[in-house]
Amino acid sequence: MYNFRYHKAETIETARSLIEQSDDPKILAGGHTLIPTLKQRLAQPSDIIDISSIDELKMITVGDGFITIGALCTHSDISNSPDIKKNITGLADLAKQIGDPQVRHKGTIGGSVANADPAADYPAAVLALDGEIITSTENHKATNFFVDMFETSLDSDEIITGIRVKIPKSSTYKKFRNPASGYAMVGVFMARYEDDVKIAVTGASSSAYRMLDLESSLKSNFNNDIMADLAIDITNFNDDIHASAKYRGTILKVLLEEAILELK
């Protein structure tokens, strides 16, 4: 690991002023992506600003049809939260499918969303649950947040403080895990609302995305018959040693059908 200066920030304000004073800072939350990245020398920040002891970012609050999840909630906090299990089953299941139990005790939702790994699980949920990314400066609609591979609309001095999602009537997450890494080769989050259906896909292309056409078809007729004629556009799909674009397209179709059958 390269050398860096370590700072502990006890408040968001301190973290922000530390960012201002540093040449090339990085925020440390759970560290389960950042520390491996540092070990592999894929990043060389001058300063690491550890926000992991800011307790106000560890809360899960339910209110008026929404759940707000603090940025520092771990995958384990989310999969075990009675509020999330009761209101957004798909999200609790998703969190339980990340990494392994020991990793889930450290990795955080804020860190994962900020990192925007194209195969990460949360982006699909945040998009399909009409989510907002709450930061130290503003709120971002999820639909404008995930720009490209490892790229978001966050400014360099912006810190994610929470994720706000809309409680659906029912939801599910279907994932085809890479057998070695556990990352999503393809993952589908589907959420049903009173008069709406939202679907987002992760792992298939450079960034998670919504399937707007399928959403509107399912909105008028929520039935798996629709899948027979559905052509998946694989133009921008990842094509790598793990799976070809065509294979990812086939998996996506299967996962979509499974999700529809479950929520029907």
Added chain:
Amino acid sequence: MVKISININDRAYSEEVEDNALLVELLRDKLGLTGTHVGCDTSQCGACVIHIDGNSVKSCTVLAAQVNGKDLTTVEGLASEGKLHPIQKSFQNNHALQCGFCTPGLVMSAVDLLKKNSSPSEDDIREWFEGHICRCTGYKNIIKAVQEAIT
């Protein structure tokens, strides 16, 4: 350098650590707690699992500076008054180790599992050990050891 105060196995430590030191390096190299092992150094193998504030975590993927003020338990903290912890005993009874390299991490994870779920099924145990790699025993006896410790 960063100053930290931590509790490890009910003993208080005040240490100065390099900004980029890993927790497992502090434990092994500075404090001589070599029961915690480094296998892969990439959070895959689980040989470095310890407890931080009661949760099993991989100490190769935590900075030493991050644990200021925390309560840690390492495998050295399990036995008391010369008597093995029940999980350690059941690993011994069931030949759940061969070379022993992965064992401290597996034991620490098993202790955490039984604290959170007093009657895990075989699937629960296998799922809990997903982030551990053992290259000798083939897991069967490890599962058996945990099952024996349940009763």
